[in-house]
Amino acid sequence: MHKTKGLGRLAQLVCLVMAVFCAFSLAAPVPALADVESVKGKTYRITTDTTFAPFEYRDSNGDLVGIDMDLIRAIAEEEGFNVQIESLGFNAAMVATESGNSDMTIAGASITDERKQTYDFSDPYFDSGVLMAVPESSDIAGYQDLKGKKVVVKTGTEGETFAKSIQDQYGFDIVSVDQTSTMVQMLQAGQADAMFDDYPIIAYGIAQGNGMKSVTQKEAGNSYGAVVAKGKNQDLLQAFNEGLAKLKADGRYDQIMEKYLGDNATKAEQTSFFGLLQQSAPALLTGVKNTLLVTVVAFAGALVLGILFGLMKISGSKILRAIASFYVWLFRGTPLLIWAFFFYFALPQVAGVKLSVFAVGALALALNAGSYITEIVRGAIQSVDPGQTEAARCLGCSSGLTMRAIVFPQAAKIATPSLINQLIIMVKDSSILLAIGFGELLYQAQQIYAANLRVSEVLFIVAMFYLVTISLLTMLANWATRRFSENG
Amino acid sequence: MANTTPTKKTNPQTSTAAAAPEAAAAEKPIIQVVDLHKSFGDNQVLDGINLDVRKGEVITIIGPSGSGKSTLLRCLNALEQPTSGQVVFDGLNLMAPDVDIDAVRCRIGMVFQHFNLFPHMSVLENITFAPMHNLGLTQQEAEDRARALLEDVGLAEKADAKPSSLSGGQKQRVAIARALAMRPEVLLFDEATSALDPEMVKDVLDIMRRLADEGDTMIVVTHEMGFAREVSDRVIFTEGGHIDCQGTPEELFENPPTERLREFLSKVL
Numbered sequence: 001m002h003k004t005k006g007l008g009r010l011a012q013l014v015c016l017v018m019a020v021f022c023a024f025s026l027a028a029p030v031p032a033l034a035d036v037e038s039v040k041g042k043t044y045r046i047t048t049d050t051t052f053a054p055f056e057y058r059d060s061n062g063d064l065v066g067i068d069m070d071l072i073r074a075i076a077e078e079e080g081f082n083v084q085i086e087s088l089g090f091n092a093a094m095v096a097t098e099s100g101n102s103d104m105t106i107a108g109a110s111i112t113d114e115r116k117q118t119y120d121f122s123d124p125y126f127d128s129g130v131l132m133a134v135p136e137s138s139d140i141a142g143y144q145d146l147k148g149k150k151v152v153v154k155t156g157t158e159g160e161t162f163a164k165s166i167q168d169q170y171g172f173d174i175v176s177v178d179q180t181s182t183m184v185q186m187l188q189a190g191q192a193d194a195m196f197d198d199y200p201i202i203a204y205g206i207a208q209g210n211g212m213k214s215v216t217q218k219e220a221g222n223s224y225g226a227v228v229a230k231g232k233n234q235d236l237l238q239a240f241n242e243g244l245a246k247l248k249a250d251g252r253y254d255q256i257m258e259k260y261l262g263d264n265a266t267k268a269e270q271t272s273f274f275g276l277l278q279q280s281a282p283a284l285l286t287g288v289k290n291t292l293l294v295t296v297v298a299f300a301g302a303l304v305l306g307i308l309f310g311l312m313k314i315s316g317s318k319i320l321r322a323i324a325s326f327y328v329w330l331f332r333g334t335p336l337l338i339w340a341f342f343f344y345f346a347l348p349q350v351a352g353v354k355l356s357v358f359a360v361g362a363l364a365l366a367l368n369a370g371s372y373i374t375e376i377v378r379g380a381i382q383s384v385d386p387g388q389t390e391a392a393r394c395l396g397c398s399s400g401l402t403m404r405a406i407v408f409p410q411a412a413k414i415a416t417p418s419l420i421n422q423l424i425i426m427v428k429d430s431s432i433l434l435a436i437g438f439g440e441l442l443y444q445a446q447q448i449y450a451a452n453l454r455v456s457e458v459l460f461i462v463a464m465f466y467l468v469t470i471s472l473l474t475m476l477a478n479w480a481t482r483r484f485s486e487n488g
Numbered sequence: 489m490a491n492t493t494p495t496k497k498t499n500p501q502t503s504t505a506a507a508a509p510e511a512a513a514a515e516k517p518i519i520q521v522v523d524l525h526k527s528f529g530d531n532q533v534l535d536g537i538n539l540d541v542r543k544g545e546v547i548t549i550i551g552p553s554g555s556g557k558s559t560l561l562r563c564l565n566a567l568e569q570p571t572s573g574q575v576v577f578d579g580l581n582l583m584a585p586d587v588d589i590d591a592v593r594c595r596i597g598m599v600f601q602h603f604n605l606f607p608h609m610s611v612l613e614n615i616t617f618a619p620m621h622n623l624g625l626t627q628q629e630a631e632d633r634a635r636a637l638l639e640d641v642g643l644a645e646k647a648d649a650k651p652s653s654l655s656g657g658q659k660q661r662v663a664i665a666r667a668l669a670m671r672p673e674v675l676l677f678d679e680a681t682s683a684l685d686p687e688m689v690k691d692v693l694d695i696m697r698r699l700a701d702e703g704d705t706m707i708v709v710t711h712e713m714g715f716a717r718e719v720s721d722r723v724i725f726t727e728g729g730h731i732d733c734q735g736t737p738e739e740l741f742e743n744p745p746t747e748r749l750r751e752f753l754s755k756v757l
Contacts, residue, residue, distance in 0.1 A: 390567060391604035391663075395618035395670060396594035405617070409608045 051450030075243030088437030124223030287444035301366030306373025524573035535729035597667030657688025
């Protein structure tokens with residue numbers, strides 16, 4: 001199936017960081033005896049991919065559906081446990097399970113020996129295989145026509161492995177991208193000539209009318225299994241296997257497969273642009289709400305950090321100045337994404353601290369923006385005319401009173417435009433948090449186009465949402481600034 | 489007399505305008521400057537200054553740019569830290585580590601070339617701020633004092649204006665009122681008219697002249713030779729970081745005792 005190689009590069013980096021810390025902190029896990037009965041009544045956190053139709057995707061109502069979702073829900077019902085499903089993206093979902101942030105991942109994960117080092121797999125629930133797709137108008141009729149052509153594959157998937165294995169024989173170029181929807185877009189735009197992906201994905205896309213066709217037979221491939229962290233959650237794994245066997249025995253398994261892969265498979269409705277806008281608005285508005293919420297909370301935190309470290313930067317103490325400079329150096333010199341990954345995946349293992357995805361997002365964003373605000377605060381204070389301080393000190397004011405009553409109010413006025421700028425940057429930077437599955441605006445857009453494959457239109461709509469949001473926010477900030485300076 | 493020794497004997501008694509209040513307080517200097525040195529990096533700005541200032545005395549410091557006159561003035565309230573030497577105000581060594589410099593500065597007013605009014609406060613707030621916070625006056629007391637001072641400088645109607653709406657001359661008159669609101673024992677003027685348009689200069693000089701007539705102790709760094717000549721009890725001419733010569737206005741302006749002063753006066757008069 002797809003994603004045989006396991007984790008993407010970023011996630012590998014996170015794992016490396018974690019491995020270093022874990023080497024110190026973790027003892028070998030002790031395998032527990034499985035007790036299927038013990039799962040009854042419990043609620044488990046299940047993580048999954050965001051964009052892997054028909055295994056998991058969101059329908060037009062924004063509900064998570066797909067083969068994996070129907071399977072896990074049916075099994076949970078059969079075995080008497082509850083599930084709380086979160087779609088994080090494939091790599092994030094796998095790492096979450098490994099790190100103990102979730103109990104099980106079901107995301108069309110191929111069963112491979114490499115992954116068995118880290119995870120315990122359930123019994124296979126789907127036999128996959130790689131299939132090639134080309135645009136409907138293409139002349140390509142088989143691998144032999146690929147000479148000199150450009151083939152697009154998804155990073156870390158079985159499709160990529162297979163394409164590489166026949167690359168020399170047929171003489172084509174390979175481009176690796178992150179998402180199925182990107183591959184389809186490249187084919188539609190003529191930037192690539194053929195794509196390799198798991199056959200159910202290709203079959204689903206063609207059934208949805210994505211303008212592709214398949215011209216070859218599928219290659220024999222891996223099977224998919226659900227995973228738990230090695231040695232953990234054995235009861236849950238056992239219950240999954242038992243439930244799966246029951247579904248296969250009584251025909252419900254076949255019903256699910258028929259529902260998504262059969263000739264009468266559920267189709268996403270093809271609506272007009274305004275229909276699409278109407279359809280996606282509720283999810284996008286939820287995204288706007290989450291984006292604004294995390295931005296505002298993080299901005300408040302960043303202001304506190306920025307003022308604190310900004311003051312330290314201009315203090316007389318060498319040590320305080322060094323601490324502040326270190327903070328700025330560290331967080332201005334590293335990508336936001338690394339900290340989001342670190343706090344979300346590594347912190348639970350290193351320090352045993354589990355934070356919600358919102359808390360992680362706000363924390364990472366605040367620390368990142370705080371480093372910029374530190375410099376804004378420092379610059380603003382230093383740009384207040386030194387004559388102001390001299391005048392106040394000559395009137396007998398202490399340095400504290402001078403700072404508080406004379407320098408700060410003037411520095412605040414100087415800093416305000418830069419701070420509003422920073423706030424707006426943060427609105428856009430918060431989209432990086434989609435990588436840990438935070439449901440902000442761009443994440444919602446990805447969910448939508450992963451299901452309906454209308455990437456360009458959805459991106460256009462989401463860009464409008466960003467523009468409107470940021471325009472309103474700017475107006476609000478300017479209004480608040482005017483009010484503030486009138487009253488101050 | 490091209491040396492740095494203060495010429496105590498020759499000066500205050502000879503001046504006429506402020507002779508009476510001065511004679512009473514003449515025994516003990518309110519400010520004593522002893523062998524003051526100040527350098528910025530390699531640049532020696534003050535090179536051994538000695539100076540006594542008596543209560544009620546009006547001293548003007550003149551001299552070419554870079555001769556150290558502003559730096560000297562700024563050392564008198566410890567706005568600059570001297571490299572060596574002492575400034576003693578009313579028996580308090582300002583360079584001592586345990587001196588309460590904020591308390592000392594409450595007793596020494598300063599007026600700057602560029603006014604340095606607080607732009608985020610009204611004219612009235614500019615004047616009441618320090619008396620309320622540093623002298624413990626109530627808002628009512630501070631405002632009464634401020635309004636009276638604004639009346640004195642002819643700006644009573646500007647109490648609620650923001651400094652940005654004032655002309656340069658008006659700003660400087662507010663700045664003087666702000667300094668006076670602390671009822672300081674000494675007033676320092678650092679080129680208070682240098683940044684003003686010519687027609688504004690007179691308003692400010694008139695106020696300074698009135699303060700001098702009222703017996704305030706003033707040390708004035710200025711390029712206004714007319715003012716120095718007319719108002720000072722003593723004129724100090726600085727050159728190359730030391731006091732080149734000093735004396736009454738008559739002594740210095742009528743018959744300059746040094747070649748350097750003659751040269752300087754020939755350029756500015």
